[in-house]
Every structure is written in C-alpha cells, then in structure tokens.
Amino acid sequence: MFERMDDVIERIARHLRRPVQVDPALDERVMREISALPTPGGTTMVGKAWRWLRRPRQFTLTPLGGLAAAAALAAAVLLSRTEATSPAAPQVASRAFQFVLVAPRAAHVSLVGDFNDWDATRTPMRRTGGAALWTVVVPLEPGRYHYAFFVDGSRWLADPSAPVARDDDYGQPSSVLTVGGGS
Amino acid sequence: MTPNWTRAALSLLVAMVVAGRATAQQADARLERLDAATQPTVAALLDSARTAKLPTEPLVQRALEGATKRASGNAIVTAVRRLAADLGHARDALGSTASPAELTAGAAALRAGASQATLAQLRHARREPLTVPLAVLADLVASGVPADSAAAAVLGLAARARDADLVEFRRAVERDIALGAPPSAATAAAATAADVFVNAGARQQRPGRP
Numbered sequence: 001m002f003e004r005m006d007d008v009i010e011r012i013a014r015h016l017r018r019p020v021q022v023d024p025a026l027d028e029r030v031m032r033e034i035s036a037l038p039t040p041g042g043t044t045m046v047g048k049a050w051r052w053l054r055r056p057r058q059f060t061l062t063p064l065g066g067l068a069a070a071a072a073l074a075a076a077v078l079l080s081r082t083e084a085t086s087p088a089a090p091q092v093a094s095r096a097f098q099f100v101l102v103a104p105r106a107a108h109v110s111l112v113g114d115f116n117d118w119d120a121t122r123t124p125m126r127r128t129g130g131a132a133l134w135t136v137v138v139p140l141e142p143g144r145y146h147y148a149f150f151v152d153g154s155r156w157l158a159d160p161s162a163p164v165a166r167d168d169d170y171g172q173p174s175s176v177l178t179v180g181g182g183s
Numbered sequence: 184m185t186p187n188w189t190r191a192a193l194s195l196l197v198a199m200v201v202a203g204r205a206t207a208q209q210a211d212a213r214l215e216r217l218d219a220a221t222q223p224t225v226a227a228l229l230d231s232a233r234t235a236k237l238p239t240e241p242l243v244q245r246a247l248e249g250a251t252k253r254a255s256g257n258a259i260v261t262a263v264r265r266l267a268a269d270l271g272h273a274r275d276a277l278g279s280t281a282s283p284a285e286l287t288a289g290a291a292a293l294r295a296g297a298s299q300a301t302l303a304q305l306r307h308a309r310r311e312p313l314t315v316p317l318a319v320l321a322d323l324v325a326s327g328v329p330a331d332s333a334a335a336a337v338l339g340l341a342a343r344a345r346d347a348d349l350v351e352f353r354r355a356v357e358r359d360i361a362l363g364a365p366p367s368a369a370t371a372a373a374a375t376a377a378d379v380f381v382n383a384g385a386r387q388q389r390p391g392r393p
Contacts (some may be wrong), residue, residue, distance in 0.1 A: 114244040117213055118251040143284035144291060144318045146248065156252070161358065166325035167294045169245065169262035170254040178288065178318035180346025 025028065093181060094139040099147075099159065104132035106151045111136050113147025113174075120150045141178045148174040211243055221223075221256035238283035239268045241290075269293050276302035277313065288317035290377050295324035301334040308341045315346040319353045326357055328366040336374035344377065352377040 023029075061069075099111050111123040115138060125134040134149075146165050149157040158164055158173035165174040186319035210226045217225060225246045229239045242336055245266050273289030273339050276299035281289065297320050305313055305320075316337050323333035340349060352373050359369035 003213075076375040080258075112251060114241070114248070118244065118280055120251060141284075142312065142314055143312065144288045144321075146244075163322045163326070163353070167291055167321075169265070170252045170258060172252045174248075176291075176318070176322065178315055178350070180312075180315040180350070 031119070071156075096137050096139050096142045097177065098137045099125070099149075100133060100161070101134045101149050101157065101159070102132050103134055103149075103151055106134065108152055109134040110150045111138065111147060112150045113177075114143075114145040115140055115147070120153070125149070140177070142179045145177045145179070146174050147177060148172065186338040211239075213243060213247060215320075216250045217246060217259065218256055221259055224260050225255075225263055228260070228267055232267050232270070235271060236279070237267060237274060238286055241270065241287045242267055266290060272299060273302065275299065277306050281306075282312065282314070285312060285317065288314045288321065291321040292317045292324070295321040296330045297321065297324055297334060298330065301330075301338070304338055305333075305341055308338055311346075313341075315349050316341045319349045322353055323356060323370060326360055326366060328356065328360075328370045332367045332370050336370050339374060340377055348377060375392065 101109055103109055109125040110120045111125055112118050112120050116122040123136055125136040128135045151157055156172040159175035162175040162177055165176045168174050198324050214222050217321045229242055232239050232242055240262050244261050246263050249262055265360055269290035272293055273286045277285055277289050305316055320333055320337045324330050355373035
C-alpha cells in the first residue's frame, strides 16, 4: 500500500518536473486583454484628467529652483497687476483735435496738458500758415482735459478759443477741452 | 507633504506676499518729477484712491500739472487731495459704474458748484455717457450761470441732446455772456434754441474743436 503511494507521488513529481510549453504570444495576449478592460473612473478625457489629478506624485525641488519658481510667479502677478492698472487701455476710439495759437513773437510753443503728462517737451507746436500761427493736432479719447500753451519756456497761455479752467489749482491760466463719446 | 513640497510652498507664499506688497507700493515712475518730499505723500494719496476704486490717472495728471507749473509741494498735495475727494463725491452721486471720464467731469461740476443731487438726476435722465453733459454743467456754472439755472438747462437737454448739441449750447451761452447778456438769461435763451434744434432732429457733422 505504502509502496503504491510512493509510486503515485513519484509519478506526480515526474509530471511536475516536465517543462511546461507556454504559448510565446501569451504575454501579448494578456496585456491586450488588460488594456481592453474598463478602468475605474471611465475612459473619457475628464476621467483621465481626474485620475491624473488624483495620482500622488513626488518630486524634489532645490531651494534655488523654488526661488526661481517663486520669482516667476511674482513676475506674473506684478505684470498682471500693472496691466490691469495701466491708464493706456486703448479701448475707446480717439478723435483728432487741432489746437491753434496766434503768437507772432513766440520762438517756441508747446501744447501741455492732461493728455501728455504735462510734459513741455512732448507736443511742440509748429509754425504754419504764416509767422504768427502755431498749430498741432492731437488724438484724444473721450474725457475732460486741462491744457495750456507754454510759450518760450516761460509763459503760460490759456487757449482763447476754449473755456477757461476755473478749477485750476496752481494759479496759472489753463483751458478745458471736453471730448465726447463720438456723437 | 514632503519637506521639499513644504519648502516650495513656503517659497511661493513668501514670494506672493512680497509681490503683493511691492505692487501696492509700486510708485508711478512719472511721480519722479515731484520733489522728494512731495512724492511719497502723493503716492500715498494714489494708493488710497486705488483702494477706494477711484481713477488715479486724473490725480497723477493734477500732480504733474503742479510739477510742470512749479507749484509748491503743499499746493500739489492739496490739489491732489481735493481732487480725490471730489472724485469720491462724484462717484457717490453717479454710482459705481461711472467711467473715469464721467467721474472727472462730475468732480469738475461739483467743484464749480453743482450739487450731487443734480449729478444723480443726470444719471437717471440720460442713458448715454455723461462726460459731456457734466462738463457743460461745470463750464456753465464756472462761467457765472447760477447752478440751479445751469442744472435745469442741462437736465432739460440731457435726455435727447447729442454731445455735439450740448457743446454748441455751451458755446452759445458763453458767446451771449461775452456779449453782455446776464448768465441766466443767456442760458435760458440758448436752452430754448437748443431744445428746438434737438426736437427738430437736426443732425449735422461738426469738426472737432475745443
């Protein structure tokens, strides 16, 4: 009885020791089946994105890299804030206005006002149509502007063809120009 | 959270705080034309205006006007502070949707002597931008027209008149005053003529001029 049991065990052992013939394409077939299985969370773009977002990641960052990233973010914040507060958002159509001054004895005349930062060098007027006439054309967006003529670097003159700025705070003559919204 | 992540997050947080403070304190480069004592005070006034959501460009221009006209630092600060207050009162009357141009014109009207109630009435009377009606109101009152008369005339025209009609109305009043007419009478006459013109639906293109 015991000898017969030994034979059986020996037979099983021999069977198990035989090399197993595996189909060489098995790996490929298994992987194909796995990839065809439905994945948790769905296969849509949203599902993939959601899985990507939830998958934990770990990466290292040197202090220098952290500072560089922080500087880039700070620059982006600064730029966005600066653009948001920029006064020169060109969203409104501007109209051309011609300014004229009769000043026969002037050697140099500038137009200075709210539209050019009161910078006496930015909008020089040109002598036209004779020695006495000074003109310049300036595009202006809708608004109310204070301005004056600056003659020979020393004299301020209001525009005789425009209302006088009576809310002037500095005791020098200046004029007011109102530009409407196009009508 | 790993130590690296903690470091990176802290770095970003610090950078954002620093950037926020730097932006808040970022001075307009144009203010360098002011003297060293005046510049920080004007910058602080601009910051306050920005916080109150008031337009800062008119304030910058008022300060630069003072610098170019060689006004004293005190005069510049006073002018900027006063304009900021006027802009705030104009915003109170015209509402938070008022444009910077409307607020500037509204501030001028208030400075000239118009009331906040008149500004609010104009807002309700006219759907189109109020820049020109407010500026005309300011100019009329500044020309010596009693505020009530100027307000009544502008309010009467504001609902239907175009900007160009209002400018022409102002010119007519100033011309008549220059010719010797009493301001109230000049305003009434010009308002009647303008009303007829507006009601007749007359439309013509006029060249731009001050």
